Amino acid sequence: MKKEYRGSLKIIPLGGLEAIGMNITAFEYEDSIIVVDCGLSFPEDDMLGIDLVIPDVTYLKENADKVKGFVITHGHEDHIGAIPYVFKEINAPIYATRLTIGLIEHKLEENGMLQNVKRKTVSFGQIINLGAFRIEFIKTNHSIQDAAALAIYSPAGTVVHTGDFKIDYTPVYGDMIDLQRFAEIGKKGVLALLCDSTNAVHSGYTMSEKTVGITFDKIFAEHRNSRIIVSTFASNVDRVQQVINSAYKYGRKVIVEGRSMVNFITTAQKLEYVHVPENTLIDIDEMKNYPDEQIVLVTTGSQGESMAALSRIAGDVHKKIRIKQNDTIILSSNPIPGNEKAVYRIINELSAKGANVIFQDTHVSGHAREEEIKLIYALTKPKYAVPVHGEYHHLAAQQKIAEKMGIDPKDIFILHSGDVLEMNYQSAKVTGKVQAGRVMVDGLGVGDVGNIVLRDRQMLSENGIVIVTLTLEGSTKQLLSGPEIITRGFVYVKEAEDLLESAREVVEDAVYKCLSYKNADWNKIKSVIRDSLGAYVWKHTQRRPMILPIIMEV
Numbered sequence: 001m002k003k004e005y006r007g008s009l010k011i012i013p014l015g016g017l018e019a020i021g022m023n024i025t026a027f028e029y030e031d032s033i034i035v036v037d038c039g040l041s042f043p044e045d046d047m048l049g050i051d052l053v054i055p056d057v058t059y060l061k062e063n064a065d066k067v068k069g070f071v072i073t074h075g076h077e078d079h080i081g082a083i084p085y086v087f088k089e090i091n092a093p094i095y096a097t098r099l100t101i102g103l104i105e106h107k108l109e110e111n112g113m114l115q116n117v118k119r120k121t122v123s124f125g126q127i128i129n130l131g132a133f134r135i136e137f138i139k140t141n142h143s144i145q146d147a148a149a150l151a152i153y154s155p156a157g158t159v160v161h162t163g164d165f166k167i168d169y170t171p172v173y174g175d176m177i178d179l180q181r182f183a184e185i186g187k188k189g190v191l192a193l194l195c196d197s198t199n200a201v202h203s204g205y206t207m208s209e210k211t212v213g214i215t216f217d218k219i220f221a222e223h224r225n226s227r228i229i230v231s232t233f234a235s236n237v238d239r240v241q242q243v244i245n246s247a248y249k250y251g252r253k254v255i256v257e258g259r260s261m262v263n264f265i266t267t268a269q270k271l272e273y274v275h276v277p278e279n280t281l282i283d284i285d286e287m288k289n290y291p292d293e294q295i296v297l298v299t300t301g302s303q304g305e306s307m308a309a310l311s312r313i314a315g316d317v318h319k320k321i322r323i324k325q326n327d328t329i330i331l332s333s334n335p336i337p338g339n340e341k342a343v344y345r346i347i348n349e350l351s352a353k354g355a356n357v358i359f360q361d362t363h364v365s366g367h368a369r370e371e372e373i374k375l376i377y378a379l380t381k382p383k384y385a386v387p388v389h390g391e392y393h394h395l396a397a398q399q400k401i402a403e404k405m406g407i408d409p410k411d412i413f414i415l416h417s418g419d420v421l422e423m424n425y426q427s428a429k430v431t432g433k434v435q436a437g438r439v440m441v442d443g444l445g446v447g448d449v450g451n452i453v454l455r456d457r458q459m460l461s462e463n464g465i466v467i468v469t470l471t472l473e474g475s476t477k478q479l480l481s482g483p484e485i486i487t488r489g490f491v492y493v494k495e496a497e498d499l500l501e502s503a504r505e506v507v508e509d510a511v512y513k514c515l516s517y518k519n520a521d522w523n524k525i526k527s528v529i530r531d532s533l534g535a536y537v538w539k540h541t542q543r544r545p546m547i548l549p550i551i552m553e554v
Contacts, residue, residue, distance in 0.1 A: 005155065005156055005157050005191075005424060005425050006155050006156065006424075007029060007030065007155050007156050007424065008029075008156055008422045008423060008424045009027065009028070009029050009154050009156035009157065009159065009191070009422070009423055009424065010026075010027070010028040010029070010420055010421065010422050011025065011026075011027055011159070011192070011194075011386060011415075011420075011421040011423070012025065012026040012027075012028060012059065012418070012419070012420050012421070012434060013025045013026075013388065013415050013416075013417055013418075013419065013436075014026060014055045014056065014057060014059065014060070014417060014418065014434075014436045015039070015041075015055035015417055015436070015438075016037070016039070016078075016388060016389055016417075017388065017390075017395065017415055017416060017417050018391055018392050018395075018416065018417070019041060019391060020041065020078070020198070020336065020389075020390065020391060021039060021040065021041030021042065021053075021077075021078035022039050022040055022041040022053060022054065022055050022078065022082070022438070023036075023037040023039040023078055023079050023388075023389060024036070024037050024038050024039060024055045024057070024082070025037065025161075025194070025388070026059065026060065027133065027152055027154070027159070028063075028066070029131075029132040029133065029154045029155060029156060030132060031066055031131070031132075032066060032068050032130065032131025032132040032133055033060070033063060033066040033067045033068065033131075034067075034068055034069055034070075034071055034130050034131070034133050034135065034152070035060065035067065035069070035070045035071070035092075036070075036071050036072075036073065036150060036152075036161055037070075037071075037072055037073055037079040037080070037163075038055075038070055038072070038079070038080060038081075038082045038083050038086050039055075039076070039077065039078040039079040039080060039081050039082055040052050040053060040054050040077055040078065040081030040082045040085075040441075041053045041078060041438075051441050052081070052440075052441040053438045053439070053440055053441070054081075054082040054085050054086065054438075054439050054441060055082060055086075055417075055436070055437075055438070055439065056435060056436050056437040056438065056439050057086050057089065057090060058434075058435040058436075059418075059434040059435055059436070060086075060090050061089055061090060064090055066131075067090060067092045068092065068130035068131040068133070069092050069093045069094070069095055069128075069130045070083075070092055070093070070094045070095070071095045071096070071128075071130075071135055071150060072094060072095070072096035072100050072104065073096075073100075073147060073148050073149070073150065073161070073163030073164065074097075074100055074142055074144055074146065074147035074148065074163055074164060075096075075099055075100040075102075075103035075104070075144055075146070075235065076144055076164065076235050077235070079163075079164070080100070080103060080104055080107065081107075083104060083107060083108070083117075084107055084108065084110075084111040084113060085439075085441065087108075087113060087116075087117050088113075091116065091117065092118075093117075093118040093119065093120060094117060094118065094119045094120070095119075095120045095122050095128055095130075095135070096119075096120075096121070096122060096146075096148075097121065097122055097123070097124070097137060097146035097147075097148055098121050098123075098146055098271060099144070099145050099146035099237075099267075099268065099271055099273050100146050100148075101119055101120075101121045102267045102268075102270070102271050103264070103267055104119065105119065106263060106267050122137050123137070124137050124138065124139040124148065124178065125137070125138075125139075125181070127153075132154060132155060133152060133153065133154055134152075134153040135150055135151070135152055135153070136150065136151040136153070136185075137149075137150065138150065138151060138178050138181050138182065138185075139174075139175060139177060139178040139181075140162065140163060140165040140166075140177045140178070141165060141166050141167060141168035141171050141176060141177045141209075141366075142163070142164050142165055142166060142366045142367075143164075143209070143233070143235070143236050143238065143239070143365070143366025144235050144236065144237055144238070144366070145173055145174060145237055145238065145268070145273045146174075146273070147163055147164060147165060148163055149161060149162045149163050149165060149182075150163065151181075151185050156191065156423065156424045156425075157189070157190075157191030157192075157383075157423075157424065157425060158185065158188070158189065158190050158191055159190070159191055159192045159193075159194065160182070160185060160190050160192075160193050160194070160380050160382065161194040161388075162193070162194065162195045162196050162368075162376060163196065164196050164198065164366060164367060164389065165177065165196055165367070165368055166199075166206045166365065166366055166367055166368045166369075166372060167179070167205070167206075167368060167372045167375065168206075168208050168209055169208065170208045170209075170210045171208070171209060171210075171238070172209050172210060172213065172238040172241055172242060173237075173238055173241065173273060179375070179379060182376060182379040182380055183379045185380060186379045186380040186381045189381075190380045190381060190382040190383070191382065191383055191384065191423065191424075191425065192382050192383065192384040192385070192386055192423060192428075193376070193377065193380050193382035193384070193385055193386070194386045194387075194388045195373055195376060195377070195385070195386075195387060195388065195398060196367055196368060196373075196388065196389045196390075197387045197388060197389050197390035197394040197395050197397065197398040198365075198367040198389050198390050198394060199365055199367035199368055199369045199394075200368075200369075200370060200373055200387070200390070200394055200395075200397035200398040200401060201393065201394060201397040202369045202370065203369065203370045203371070204369050204370065204371055205369055205371050205372055206364060206365050206366075206367065206368060206369050206372065207364040208364070209238050209239070209242075209364060209366075210242075211364060212239060212242060212332065212362060212363065212364055213242035213245065213246070215361050215362055216230075216242055216243060216245075216246045216330075216362075217246050217249070219328070219330060219358060219362075220246045220247070220249070220250045220252075221250070223328040223356070224250065224293060225293050225326070226292060226293065226326040226327060226328045226356070227292035227293070227295045227296075227297070227324065227326070227327050227328070228252070228295070228296045228297070228327075228328045228329075228330065229296075229297040229299060229310075229313070229327060229328070229329045229330070230243050230296065230297070230298050230299070230329075230330045230332055231298075231299045231300065231301050231302040231309075231310045231329070231330070231331050231332065231333075232298070232302050232331075232332035232333055232363075233300075233302060233333055234258060234260035234261040234263070234264045234265075234300050235260075235264055236332075236333075236366075237264060237265070237268045237273055237274055239332055240256075240261075240265055240274065240298055241274050241275070243296060243298055244274070244275075244276055244277075244280060244281075246296075247280065247296040248277045248280050251294065252293075252294050252295060252296045253279075253280060253281075253282045253286075253290055253294055253295055253296070254276070254280055254281050254282070254296050254297075254298060255281075255282055255283070255284050255286075255287055255295065255296070255297050255298070256281070256298050256299075257284060257297055257298070257299045257300075257309045257321070258299050258300030258301065258308060258309035258310075259300075260300055261298065261299065261300045261309070265298075284320050284321075285320070287320070287321075292324065292326065292327075297321065299313070301313075301346070302331050302332060302333040302343075303333065303335065303336055303339045303342065303343060304335075304339055304341075304342025304343040304344075304345060304346045305342070306342075309321075310329075310346060311346060314346050314349040314350050314353075315349065323350060323353040323354070323355050324354070324355075325353075325354035325355075326354075326356075327350075327354075327355040327356070328355070328356045328358065329350050329355050329356065329357045329358065330358045330359070330362050331343070331346075331347070331357065331358070331359040331362065331363075332362045332363050333363050334363050334365070347359065370397075370401055373398065373401050374401060374404070374405055377401070377402065377405040377407070378405065382407070383411060383425065384407075384411045384412070384413065384423060384428050385398070385399070385402035385407045385411065385412045385413070386412075386413050386415065386421065387399055387402070387412075387414055392414070395414045396414065399412050399414060411428065413428065413430070415430070417436040417437065418433045418434050418435065418436030418437070419432075419433055420432040420433060420434060463489070463490065463543045463544050463545040463546070464487060464488055464489025464490035464491075464543075464545045464546070465487065465488050465489060465490065465545055465546045465547075465548060466485060466486075466487050466490055466503075466533065466537070466545045466546070466547050466548070467485070467486040467487070467488075467548045467549075467550060468482075468483050468484070468485055468507055468529055468533065468547065468548070468549045468550065469482055469483065469484045469486070469549075469550045469551075469552070470482030470483040470484070470507075470511065470549075470550075470551055470552070471551075471552045471553075471554055472515075472551060472552070472553055472554070473553075473554055478515075479508075479511060479512070479515065480554060483504055483507045483508055483511065483529075484504070485500050485503055485504050485507070487500070487545070489545075490543070490545045491541070499540060499541075502536070502540075503533060503536055503537065506532055506533060506536045507529055507532065507533055509532075510528050510529055510531075510532040510533075511525060511528075511529065513528075514528045522551050522553075525549070525551060526549040526551065529547070529549040530547045530549060533547055534547055
């Protein structure tokens, strides 16, 4: 008997589209909402002073009574990093696999939230019930262990969400992706496939993680007489495992350096996802007890991050590590788009100090290329395709793959954050839009920095600031002192005394002229100061600094 489907399913991406990172998608059926992932992204170059970017979850807050739970595909920051921020406003249980839960718990503990958030560890093949939904976790491969795809069963049909994945036939740890389960679900009928698009622009297959281990082995063999420093993503536990394997083989001690690296490896070791032979791992303070040829340092900073361990080492500001002439540095990652300058700056700094920097063939991606994506389409046979995870050109590349696999172009949906895609087996279309976007985190402030503040920061960074101070007598509006002019980031005062003295005279004339009018108020005076001084400065310097008048009343 043919299975009957009823109602419509809403798919609402709140992040993770048109950008790398900040992955979060809501699935809604009547009075039930489940949320897949809750990630952050890192600031772009024009986000001056911003630490992190998290998704706007206003829609989830407005429908908090419908939210049945958060289902997390894996433990990377772009999938779990926003949890401490979002869960201060929304409280729902979290479901994830063992390592992912371990990393989330560490994050919650750091923020004093461990007791407030319910967590449930899920095994592969296990199905959980959340409102109108049933969710099954399917084993996949990625650059971190315990990555899962999700089969989301709803009364409207089954949706498969791949999470971040690749097909690795020889993984470093654990089993390969469960292709059989994808095929079984495909035979029963899949309404829509939400597939990782990060590597969709590349043809062929992504290499196995074990190929990096072979490269490491060759490098260790060729550089037996030098200290080796390996920099990679903190979350790439399998990569660190392979460094440990090569270090043990060649009789070296391993030091893990960098706060996030230590956190990841400590959690993974505690949960037995990293196996370290006895007496191999040592503390950084023990490094002085061993010759260089017996040391391997594993650090963060492969993307050139200014505060990461490798950047501090390269800049000679690390408290305990200095680069030596004979050091061998392995950068085991590819630069994320936008990070190229920072990465090559690090390479140049290290090379200038006499280190041998190796960055060719020392990394493989954790994301599927075209042929692997095709295989998932072939196994699941979805009616609709919804490309996820990536910038627009990544999503467009996946659209072309879906068309090659026989999906009708009108059944492929490239969405924008906030779009509401409503679907069933009869039809699918975008029926509306909800509030979505980026919330910027600056220190302890969440969402208190917006475009206006960033624009001011941009102006300050480009042209500096000019502060004008003066004192007026309250009742008579007589100028008692000033105006005084203070500048920062505008001109070097000692070489611009004539310019600033003339500027002071311009302001003084403008103030006296303004005070001659009976109805002149403080705001009017400030406006006149800004206009007159701004015109003078532009005429003589072709610059537009921020002008900040301060009037004191006596």
